[in-house]
Amino acid sequence: MIINIPLLFHTVRKLRFIQIYYQLWYRFKSLFIQNNKKPKPISEWMKIKWIDGLYNPKTYLRNNTFKFINIEHSFENKINWNLSTYKKLWLYNLNYFDFLNQEALSKEEGVKLIHEFIDTYPSVIDGKESYPTALRLINWIKFISRHQIEDPCIFGVIQADAQRLCNNLEYHLLGNHLLENAFALWFSAHLFNNSRYFKIAKHLLKKELEEQILTDGGHFELSPMYHQLMLYRVLDCIHLSKLNPNKFAIDLYPLLIQKASQMLSWLENITYTNGEIPLVNDSVNKISPDSNSLFSYCEKLQISSAHMKLSASGYRMVKASNFELLMDVGQIGASYQPGHAHADTFNFELYINNTPVFVDTGISTYNVGDIRAKERSTEAHNSVVVNNISSSVVWSGFRVAKRAKVTIENELEQSIQASHDGYLNLGVLHKRAWAWNPHKISIIDDLSGTPKNAKAYFHFHPEVNFKATDNGFKINNKHSICFENAISINTKIFEFAPEFNKRINSTCIEVIFNKQLKTSILIE
Structure with a gap:
């Protein structure tokens, strides 16, 4: 296998030392430390309360049949x-x-499924990794607390999972993975009234929430879907502490409330009026709780919005009476954990009268391969590709090497202009300016230098009707998009992916231009 040294260099140089250290340590440790024993039943735990704030989507159908990420599977005998x-x-x-x-x-039925897992616990492999362990801990503790189940075997496995998680925190990844570890230990600490779990959970939650929640309330991985998941967890932690007051937990409570309020504000800002979220970066539908459900959960917990403007996350949302325009003028994020980032600098989405018109193409898979690479590329977003190269170098399934750096040059009430250096190695600086009023959106793309081949992409939602005109397209027999300085205007088929493993054919506009392209979207 040929190793691409520059690719690795630009990927690794953004990592933190702790990530590299734990990558090496965990790989070394796994060679010598393995515990495949079945946990012993235990007899001591706290009887805690739980009432569901939100229900999870239905993924267990019947008789050992499950449906995850739009793939259904039935186990004939044992799972x-x-x-x-x-x-x-x-x-x-x-x-x-x-x-x-x-x-x-x-x-x-739930107890039966848990015991099927316990029966084969020594042979479980991927399920013992820290991330699925963390989520399983939260779900088991919720379930047994809601039903007031007292089963020493179940508690023995929970204790074993919590101890293993403590010893294998995901410092090699950081980001939302480490936060999930902390949330799981927060639940485990309440269940066992364990001071060690409380200490670790509080330390991680204080540090990671302060770092991962940006000053405008957005989660720093810049995915609305993962933001919803992280807000859901914070709300669950608040709910748990309300139901089960504990002297070890009381000092963290104000921070949880503060971060929930900020995260609620960001989600309100980023959510369209019809309740949908932009499918930017790694975001799809039907994985996280939807925004309206989270708004209701916040209301139940008496958490009010911090009412902050979008800023640090790099997103801007214009909510006019007849359209909603999302623009991305942010950096690739997070800098040391960009696994869920795309090469989507200067991407945008447009909804007109609560209906999607121009959309991000979404994602259908996390599997490494051509589809994953395509869905993360600049061509899969409403932006500009120069010389058939993406603005940031995304590779493998969750890697980013050299990345575009954004500079916001001017921002006013009805306009914003920014530039990025993702094509500077080609001698090109890309500048994009948006301006809007109630009936028109203008987008101007300027390319400095001498680009050989520049293409701007505009992806229609599958339900949009369009018809070609002399210099653009009529949209839904009402609105229009037109281009100035275009060398050619073409249409291409692409696959819109609103959910995992769900791809719908749609059409995108490909506009070839030289140094400047002026795009006008007229809204009737």
Whole structure:
């Protein structure tokens, strides 16, 4: 295998030392430390309360049949907790046990599924990794607390999982993974009234929430879907502490409330009027709780919005009476953990009268390969590609090497202008300016230098009707988009992916131009 040294250099140089250290340490440790014993039952735990704030989506259907990420599978006899047929994301979902907290799952059925897992616990492989372990801990503790189950075998596995998680915190990844570890230990600490778990959970939550929640309330990985998931966890932690007051937890409570309020503000800003979220970066539907459900959960917990403007996350949202325009003028994020980032600098989405018109193409898979690479590329976004190269170098499934750096040059009430250096190695600086009023959106793309081949992409939602005109297209028999300085205007088929493993054919506009392209969207 040929090693691309520059690619590795630009990827690794942004990592933190702690990530590199723990990558090496955990790989070394795994060669010598393995514990495949079945946990012993335990007899001491706290009887805690839980009332569901939100139900999880229905993923357990019937008779050992599950449906995750739009793939349904039935186990004929016993459940294979190491099933590799559908790659890792499906298997992870099986081991999360989110289905324990779906609506209408009976206590008896849930206990049966838990014991099927316990029976094969020594042979479980991927399900013992820290991320699925963390989510499983949260789901098991919610379920047994809601039903007031007292089963020493179940508590023995929870204790074993919590101890293993403590010893294998995801410092090699950081980001949302480490936060999930902290949330899981917060639940475990309440269940066992364990001072060590409380100490670790509080330390991580204080540090990571302060760092990962930006000054405008957005989660620093810049994915609305992961933001929803992180807000859901924070709300659950608040809910747990309200139901089960504990002297070890009281000093963290104000921070949880503060961050929930800020995160609520960001989600309100980024959510369209019809309740949908922009599918930017790694975001899809039906994975996280939807925005309206989270708004209701906040209301139940009496958490009010901090009412902050979008800023540090790099997103801008214009909400006019007849359209909503999302613009991305942010950096690739997070700098040391950009695994869920795309090469989407200067991307935008447009909804007109609560209906999507120009959309991000979404994602359909996390599997490494051509589809994943395509969905993260600049061509899959409403931006500009120069010389058939993406503005940032995304590679493998979750890697980013050299990345575009954005400079906001001017920002007014009805306009914004920014530039990025993602094509500077080609001698090109890309500058994009948006301006808007109630009936018109203008986008001007300027390329300095001498680009050989510049293409601007505009991706229609599958339900949009369009018809070609002399210099653009009529949209839904009402609105229009037109271009100045275009060398050629073409249409191409692309696959819109609103959910994992769901791809719908749609059409995008490809505009070839030289140094400047003026785009006008007229809204009737």
